[in-house]
Amino acid sequence: MNELMTVLKKNVREYGMFIALAVIIGVFTILSHGVFISSRNIANLLNQTGYIAVLAVGMTLVIIIRHIDLSVGFLSGFLGAIAAISLTQWNWPVWLSILFVLGLGVCAGLLTALPVAGLGIPAFVASLAGWLIYRGALMLVTAATGTIIIPNESFNALGNGYIPDLFASQSFLPGIHKTTLVLGLIAAVIFIFGQIADRRRKLQYKFEVPSTGLFVAKLIFMSVILGFISWILAGYNGMSWTVVVMLAVVLIYDFITRRTVIGRHIYAVGGNPEAAELSGISVRNITYAVFGSMGFLAALSGILFAARLKSATPQAGTLFEMDAIAAAYIGGVSAAGGVGSISGSLIGALVYMSLMNGMNLLGTDISLQYVIRGLVLLVAVIFDVMTRKRKS
Amino acid sequence: MTDNILEMRHITKTFPGVRALNDVNFAVRRGEIHCLVGENGAGKSTLMKVLSGVYPHSDFEGEIILNGQKKEFTGIHDSEEAGIGIIYQELALVPEMTVYENIMLGHEIRRGMTIDVQEMIHRAEELLKRVRLSVNSSAKVKDLGIGKQQLVEIAKALSRNVKLLILDEPTSALNEDDCDNLLGILRILKTQGVTSIMISHKLKEVLSIAETVTVLRDGQTICTLDRQKDAVTEQILIKHMVGRSIENIYPPRTSRPGEEVVLEVKNWSAYDAKLGRKVLNNVNFRVRGGEVVGLSGLVGSGRTELARSLFGNPDGYIVSGELVFKGRKQRFSHPRGAIRAGLAYATEDRKRNGLVLIKSIQENISLANLQGVSKNGVINEELDKQTALNFVDSLSIKTPGINQLVMNLSGGNQQKVSVAKWLFVGPDLLIFDEPTRGIDVGAKYEIYTIINDLVAKGMSILMISSELPEILGMSDRIYVVANGTITGELDAQTATQEAVMRLATQY
Ligand SMILES: Nc1ncnc2c1ncn2[C@@H]1O[C@H](COP(=O)(O)OP(=O)(O)OP(=O)(O)O)[C@@H](O)[C@H]1O
Ligand SMILES: [Mg+2]
Numbered sequence: 001m002n003e004l005m006t007v008l009k010k011n012v013r014e015y016g017m018f019i020a021l022a023v024i025i026g027v028f029t030i031l032s033h034g035v036f037i038s039s040r041n042i043a044n045l046l047n048q049t050g051y052i053a054v055l056a057v058g059m060t061l062v063i064i065i066r067h068i069d070l071s072v073g074f075l076s077g078f079l080g081a082i083a084a085i086s087l088t089q090w091n092w093p094v095w096l097s098i099l100f101v102l103g104l105g106v107c108a109g110l111l112t113a114l115p116v117a118g119l120g121i122p123a124f125v126a127s128l129a130g131w132l133i134y135r136g137a138l139m140l141v142t143a144a145t146g147t148i149i150i151p152n153e154s155f156n157a158l159g160n161g162y163i164p165d166l167f168a169s170q171s172f173l174p175g176i177h178k179t180t181l182v183l184g185l186i187a188a189v190i191f192i193f194g195q196i197a198d199r200r201r202k203l204q205y206k207f208e209v210p211s212t213g214l215f216v217a218k219l220i221f222m223s224v225i226l227g228f229i230s231w232i233l234a235g236y237n238g239m240s241w242t243v244v245v246m247l248a249v250v251l252i253y254d255f256i257t258r259r260t261v262i263g264r265h266i267y268a269v270g271g272n273p274e275a276a277e278l279s280g281i282s283v284r285n286i287t288y289a290v291f292g293s294m295g296f297l298a299a300l301s302g303i304l305f306a307a308r309l310k311s312a313t314p315q316a317g318t319l320f321e322m323d324a325i326a327a328a329y330i331g332g333v334s335a336a337g338g339v340g341s342i343s344g345s346l347i348g349a350l351v352y353m354s355l356m357n358g359m360n361l362l363g364t365d366i367s368l369q370y371v372i373r374g375l376v377l378l379v380a381v382i383f384d385v386m387t388r389k390r391k392s
Numbered sequence: 393m394t395d396n397i398l399e400m401r402h403i404t405k406t407f408p409g410v411r412a413l414n415d416v417n418f419a420v421r422r423g424e425i426h427c428l429v430g431e432n433g434a435g436k437s438t439l440m441k442v443l444s445g446v447y448p449h450s451d452f453e454g455e456i457i458l459n460g461q462k463k464e465f466t467g468i469h470d471s472e473e474a475g476i477g478i479i480y481q482e483l484a485l486v487p488e489m490t491v492y493e494n495i496m497l498g499h500e501i502r503r504g505m506t507i508d509v510q511e512m513i514h515r516a517e518e519l520l521k522r523v524r525l526s527v528n529s530s531a532k533v534k535d536l537g538i539g540k541q542q543l544v545e546i547a548k549a550l551s552r553n554v555k556l557l558i559l560d561e562p563t564s565a566l567n568e569d570d571c572d573n574l575l576g577i578l579r580i581l582k583t584q585g586v587t588s589i590m591i592s593h594k595l596k597e598v599l600s601i602a603e604t605v606t607v608l609r610d611g612q613t614i615c616t617l618d619r620q621k622d623a624v625t626e627q628i629l630i631k632h633m634v635g636r637s638i639e640n641i642y643p644p645r646t647s648r649p650g651e652e653v654v655l656e657v658k659n660w661s662a663y664d665a666k667l668g669r670k671v672l673n674n675v676n677f678r679v680r681g682g683e684v685v686g687l688s689g690l691v692g693s694g695r696t697e698l699a700r701s702l703f704g705n706p707d708g709y710i711v712s713g714e715l716v717f718k719g720r721k722q723r724f725s726h727p728r729g730a731i732r733a734g735l736a737y738a739t740e741d742r743k744r745n746g747l748v749l750i751k752s753i754q755e756n757i758s759l760a761n762l763q764g765v766s767k768n769g770v771i772n773e774e775l776d777k778q779t780a781l782n783f784v785d786s787l788s789i790k791t792p793g794i795n796q797l798v799m800n801l802s803g804g805n806q807q808k809v810s811v812a813k814w815l816f817v818g819p820d821l822l823i824f825d826e827p828t829r830g831i832d833v834g835a836k837y838e839i840y841t842i843i844n845d846l847v848a849k850g851m852s853i854l855m856i857s858s859e860l861p862e863i864l865g866m867s868d869r870i871y872v873v874a875n876g877t878i879t880g881e882l883d884a885q886t887a888t889q890e891a892v893m894r895l896a897t898q899y
């Protein structure tokens with residue numbers, strides 16, 4: 001028990017986010033008489049979170065290297081429209097338009113980075129220019145047609161569809177999406193084995209590890225959470241493609257930031273660019289890479305959003321950049337650079353979108369919603385600063 | 393009964409995992425110059441931060457008695473109010489602001505709603521006179537040399553009617569002239585009734601100025617020596633500081649430099665387009681395998697510029713000339729290329745551009761050689777940890793663990809982390825810019841020993857240093873730099889301080 005308390009105290013920041021999320025879920029569940037936690041609403045919430053979480057992941061890296069990218073909201077809207085146009089007017093196959101749009105996203109990101117990395121122009125200004133340009137571009141491409149309806153079923157499945165149930169059966173657990181349950185189980189197993197292997201290696205090198213009791217408790221706790229989430233999702237249509245995409249992005253980026261050389265480089269550039277440069281890291285290349293990835297994720301976000309609405313609208317992407325920035329800050333990135341995590345930003349996005357979703361469920365007045373979102377952001381950042389201060 | 397301006401009693405201060413101060417007692421007599429010495433991490437800076445209210449009263453145990461009154465500071469403002477001024481280990485001036493703005497920062501004089509610029513300049517100039525500094529008070533601080541910046545810091549501290557002035561390693565970045573000048577100013581301030589506490593690792597200057605010396609070791613007061621009563625020599629101080637005596641400050645080297653030339657630089661010039669002037673002019677020198685070459689010169693003579701222009705030129709100078717490294721003509725366009733080829737550069741200013749302070753010891757040590765702990769771009773976490781542990785062990789870096797953030801280490805231990813980082817790269821030639829700045833005698837000895845080990849293994853070292861004894865004691869050969877060019881080459885066996893200084897001031 002003592003050990004648990006010290007571990008909790010040491011990681012109060014990380015666990016604080018989980019607790020905040022749990023509190024938000026609890027409060028909305030009570031206020032909505034259980035509707036909030038229903039399978040249908042949770043599925044809906046995760047689908048809403050998808051396109052913001054993807055942006056927040058990219059934005060986290062941008063903020064870690066001490067920059068900002070304001071252009072991504074309208075960039076995502078604009079690229080969603082390009083996807084719609086390529087599908088409806090040029091009659092491209094789905095895979096081609098998706099690849100094309102993702103490629104365009106990377107180019108757009110690199111373009112934003114050009115004045116930043118090449119000439120040292122503040123990213124705020126460079127991306128503000130992008131914000132204006134993409135907003136204009138979005139209006140331009142949708143000017144003739146207005147909202148572009150996307151009739152393509154397989155494209156729209158990305159925003160609305162669910163993974164097929166391979167083990168569909170009317171007799172065993174009817175109405176439950178079995179594949180989702182199986183996936184949840186597999187995830188738990190992989191998690192458990194990964195953790196055990198990790199612990200073994202640490203013991204081999206004689207590093208400190210938490211006690212066996214605490215370790216087992218953690219495994220059980222995480223498995224229960226995974227099981228619970230897959231159970232809830234399985235109760236509706238199962239796992240959606242959006243969730244699959246979001247999880248893939250989060251897992252890949254989490255791996256990159258924590259375990260790879262380029263991840264270390266990104267944190268070093270954010271922590272002290274001069275020292276990084278003199279350690280043989282090209283700050284310029286890292287800047288390009290991070291903005292390029294941001295553009296890529298903006299394109300992905302645009303695709304998810306267009307698929308969800310089954311159309312491209314002239315307003316698509318409005319304020320997405322602000323939502324992504326808010327999610328990243330709630331998730332604990334620091335504007336001073338070098339600090340932040342992908343998992344944190346995912347939680348940040350979930351907190352932020354749960355708030356929106358819950359307040360919508362309760363029919364909270366939209367003006368009040370903005371005020372509450374602002375307050376939550378403020379509280380999260382203050383909490384962040386306080387816990388960090390105590391640590392040092 | 394002596395008249396003590398300050399008494400600190402039973403001070404204990406802990407950080408997570410570290411007891412930085414353990415029941416420390418410290419007394420300062422009114423009007424004296426009191427020096428505080430001790431190894432890196434002994435707790436000197438921490439003690440002074442306790443005194444100045446950086447760590448508020450609630451954060452430590454013990455009491456502070458100032459002018460016979462018990463004080464409980466809750467912040468720096470309280471201690472300023474009480475007449476304490478502190479100059480931190482790192483300069484705390486705003487480079488883009490003018491001298492007078494910096495001096496009056498936080499104490500601006502107002503006339504109605506606006507700032508009274510005339511009065512502020514007038515006041516600032518009076519303070520500049522007190523520290524005998526003749527600069528235009530409207531010049532920007534960044535355009536001043538580091539010695540003058542240090543005096544501006546003192547003037548700034550004095551602007552608050554200071555009775556007790558604390559200086560944390562004020563001379564570590566200064567050359568000898570600037571040092572002497574600063575010590576002179578302290579003596580003058582003493583006649584004006586200012587008591588000073590100075591922290592320093594330069595024992596010669598401690599002996600030249602201190603009336604009383606207090607030695608800290610491992611967070612405890614070892615002794616307080618009164619120069620009038622006790623015999624105090626460098627040897628005695630060292631013994632108290634490290635707990636054993638060090639006979640030879642420079643460990644003897646048994647290896648001899650090899651014959652083959654590792655680095656040869658010919659007609660090397662560099663032009664700084666931003667400043668619009670030549671920073672290096674026709675530099676020629678060479679370094680052999682297993683050799684320690686000293687690069688001496690005054691601060692600002694161009695030694696660091698030379699090192700950086702060779703090491704991938706991160707400042708973007710327009711460079712001409714020839715660089716032959718390991719027998720191949722090279723021109724590195726980024727530090728990365730230089731590191732890959734086997735050339736490393738440990739910077740002089742570890743805080744600003746040597747280390748990532750907000751990251752752990754582990755992450756800093758492997759930063760310049762992540763290939764060494766990764767496969768296919770994926771880091772082997774265990775190998776990375778093991779590497780860090782090995783270096784913490786072999787360099788005796790004082791820390792509760794390798795996860796400690798570098799910013800929480802004492803200055804000397806930060807320097808060791810920086811050394812570890814470059815040792816892990818395993819270069820053929822290491823350019824070592826001020827390797828022992830801010831380092832205690834014991835750690836200096838360790839660094840010198842490391843240098844000896846490295847050259848014995850065939851590595852070459854180009855050592856930039858402003859400390860003449862170090863240059864003379866450690867080098868095989870010495871080049872003297874003045875005004876962006878090499879004014880002479882000396883054999884360390886026969887060279888004297890005077891000979892080096894003559895060349896350093898020759899232009
Ligand atoms: N903020 C902090 N968090 C954790 N540990 C700290 C912190 N500040 C200092 N320490 C630790 O306290 C001890 C004393 O540090 P301090 O900076 O006072 O040493 P010092 O005597 O000034 O050394 P140096 O000569 O290297 O400047 C060191 O072990 C250091 O690592
Ligand atoms: Mg110190």
